[in-house]
Amino acid sequence: MKVSRVGEFKLIEKIRRKVERRGPTSGMEGIIAGIGDDAAVVAPPHEKLLVVTTDTMVEGVHFDTEYAGFEKIGYKAMVSCISDIIAMGGNPSYGLVSLGLPRNRLSEDVEDLYEGMLKAGRKFGVRIVGGDTVSSPKSCVISLTLLGEVGENRVIYRSGAKVGDRILVTGNFGDSAAGLAILKGRWRIRNQSSYVKRCKIKVTMKHLLPEPRVKEAEIISRNRLATAMIDSSDGLDLSVGFICQASRVGARIWLDKVPISPSLKYLASPSGEEGAMRILTYALYGGEDYELVFTVPREKADRVLRHIPHTAMVGEIVPARWGVVYLDKRNREIKIKGRGYEHFKTSPDFWSPPEREG
Amino acid sequence: MKVSRVGEFKLIEKIRRKVERRGPTSGMEGIIAGIGDDAAVVAPPHEKLLVVTTDTMVEGVHFDTEYAGFEKIGYKAMVSCISDIIAMGGNPSYGLVSLGLPRNRLSEDVEDLYEGMLKAGRKFGVRIVGGDTVSSPKSCVISLTLLGEVGENRVIYRSGAKVGDRILVTGNFGDSAAGLAILKGRWRIRNQSSYVKRCKIKVTMKHLLPEPRVKEAEIISRNRLATAMIDSSDGLDLSVGFICQASRVGARIWLDKVPISPSLKYLASPSGEEGAMRILTYALYGGEDYELVFTVPREKADRVLRHIPHTAMVGEIVPARWGVVYLDKRNREIKIKGRGYEHFKTSPDFWSPPEREG
Numbered sequence: 001m002k003v004s005r006v007g008e009f010k011l012i013e014k015i016r017r018k019v020e021r022r023g024p025t026s027g028m029e030g031i032i033a034g035i036g037d038d039a040a041v042v043a044p045p046h047e048k049l050l051v052v053t054t055d056t057m058v059e060g061v062h063f064d065t066e067y068a069g070f071e072k073i074g075y076k077a078m079v080s081c082i083s084d085i086i087a088m089g090g091n092p093s094y095g096l097v098s099l100g101l102p103r104n105r106l107s108e109d110v111e112d113l114y115e116g117m118l119k120a121g122r123k124f125g126v127r128i129v130g131g132d133t134v135s136s137p138k139s140c141v142i143s144l145t146l147l148g149e150v151g152e153n154r155v156i157y158r159s160g161a162k163v164g165d166r167i168l169v170t171g172n173f174g175d176s177a178a179g180l181a182i183l184k185g186r187w188r189i190r191n192q193s194s195y196v197k198r199c200k201i202k203v204t205m206k207h208l209l210p211e212p213r214v215k216e217a218e219i220i221s222r223n224r225l226a227t228a229m230i231d232s233s234d235g236l237d238l239s240v241g242f243i244c245q246a247s248r249v250g251a252r253i254w255l256d257k258v259p260i261s262p263s264l265k266y267l268a269s270p271s272g273e274e275g276a277m278r279i280l281t282y283a284l285y286g287g288e289d290y291e292l293v294f295t296v297p298r299e300k301a302d303r304v305l306r307h308i309p310h311t312a313m314v315g316e317i318v319p320a321r322w323g324v325v326y327l328d329k330r331n332r333e334i335k336i337k338g339r340g341y342e343h344f345k346t347s348p349d350f351w352s353p354p355e356r357e358g
Numbered sequence: 359m360k361v362s363r364v365g366e367f368k369l370i371e372k373i374r375r376k377v378e379r380r381g382p383t384s385g386m387e388g389i390i391a392g393i394g395d396d397a398a399v400v401a402p403p404h405e406k407l408l409v410v411t412t413d414t415m416v417e418g419v420h421f422d423t424e425y426a427g428f429e430k431i432g433y434k435a436m437v438s439c440i441s442d443i444i445a446m447g448g449n450p451s452y453g454l455v456s457l458g459l460p461r462n463r464l465s466e467d468v469e470d471l472y473e474g475m476l477k478a479g480r481k482f483g484v485r486i487v488g489g490d491t492v493s494s495p496k497s498c499v500i501s502l503t504l505l506g507e508v509g510e511n512r513v514i515y516r517s518g519a520k521v522g523d524r525i526l527v528t529g530n531f532g533d534s535a536a537g538l539a540i541l542k543g544r545w546r547i548r549n550q551s552s553y554v555k556r557c558k559i560k561v562t563m564k565h566l567l568p569e570p571r572v573k574e575a576e577i578i579s580r581n582r583l584a585t586a587m588i589d590s591s592d593g594l595d596l597s598v599g600f601i602c603q604a605s606r607v608g609a610r611i612w613l614d615k616v617p618i619s620p621s622l623k624y625l626a627s628p629s630g631e632e633g634a635m636r637i638l639t640y641a642l643y644g645g646e647d648y649e650l651v652f653t654v655p656r657e658k659a660d661r662v663l664r665h666i667p668h669t670a671m672v673g674e675i676v677p678a679r680w681g682v683v684y685l686d687k688r689n690r691e692i693k694i695k696g697r698g699y700e701h702f703k704t705s706p707d708f709w710s711p712p713e714r715e716g
Contacts, residue, residue, distance in 0.1 A: 132412050143499075
């Protein structure tokens, strides 16, 4: 049924019931008043700091209902915010959802969207406590605000990287951008073998249903291993760039150490040099991988790599005047032009291969 | 300069500097990390509860840049959220701003929008600590999340109204809707006298630059005067309806006691009966007045009316089975069909005069 037939208040009532039925069952004691009043009332973290973040996803910019159902969109919206909270060393706890909906949208779509958010919420301990639902002329707009908590001496900023620190990452880079390119038909792969199909599914699922690195972030934060941390939602290049800017340092990135999934490698392998450039572009500038990029003191790097699964060392922090440079296998500097996805400035179709100077 | 030429990150940097320069100067010690990291880190309220609310304003639905500059839009967005926090008995403290902007918007517009939010922030003690800025295909979308604090025994829900309680309100009702109708050309007033012009300005300013009832809410909360409270952003009828629904009670509203501004009365007076119906429609169903609607035990009502400026008594709480009824001067029941602005279901042009049965 269209939301225009259901009406705002019935829709909110439906959402409220769904949230109560499908939210996490633990931690409810912190919610004094959830959906249904002017504002939500919750217990603040005890002897901890409050971490807050907000992310907006716009139809046609961040998601497209042609290739992702609303449940996936909701799940990903939640993951994107959770990733920001854990990248600060925090634990997410409460969420507020603002929805802008065109009048002809189905109330079932809204329920699916909430189902996705609640699924991620149950998995990662987030309780939805409030929100706002309004009409929007054309596109669906989802604004999600998450509150979390962090121990005072466990906060990890972007600004703590020191010269000599190693740059580590979790997981693989580039899959999400590759998946998006495949979904949008910008990357056409001729080979139709079942293995290629499996690889395509793997990278597109990384785009549609990313997972936040909650466990890894928790170990890093609890043991105070990182001097700086950021989530890789804007691509490796910008993530390292933001750390360098905030910490007033430079970085060397060893390109051959940037972890690439076997699926992405396999999909790109038939195209040789062009395929390698494609991988690089997706990994450095693609974004939405929701991996962690963090720096650790040199002497701790080995221990971190051994004890935290899915981590790899991709570079080191150098003095600011050296800038951010990329090195190939033989330690030769590679100049790459291009940049990560920046709203307003670049269109989502910017995937031209970066220039390279040997 | 268009935001597409400035780019996301330069825009965020501009915003960050503006917020630091123009935010409130007191209370900064609570902000551990503001704009510029994955998430903001703030000190939680000490021995108090956390109040959180979010409001989304969409261009073409909630505002129109044809008759309101971005500074006014920003100011009103902030007021709308502050009103939700104070209606719970809380004090607003931190804000997060999510902006969806079409690429052709000017970065000056964004600065104006922030100027408006910061102006309201300085006035009412809200510090902007974070946000998100993304592109949006067509309309400008503003999502604002506010955090506030409230003493554990000072929270005022919608659900505490008891039979016999008096229903009180602050300020006047209907001006905002009247102002919108005038701005949109739906209410054409022929008389062009300078006094009529002044009246028109007064009601349109109530629509464009409403003020939250911070002082009044503070007195009510501090002295625990109200059994239930709500802000009148959806009109008096829905506000009373929400209190009745949550408290499982009914209400009688004395229509001649609903406070109407002299300006609105003057503007409507030449149209006689139709004018009176217009006033009633705006007051009951208009919304966006951002006044407080609250219930107090009968024996406290006089004291409240005497000590809190701008308050009026408009009705009383009755058993649920009596429903919500409107009474005229001679205590005769008046049946009014119609309802407040509901997203999706009603168009903003629903102002048909309500039916009346003597």
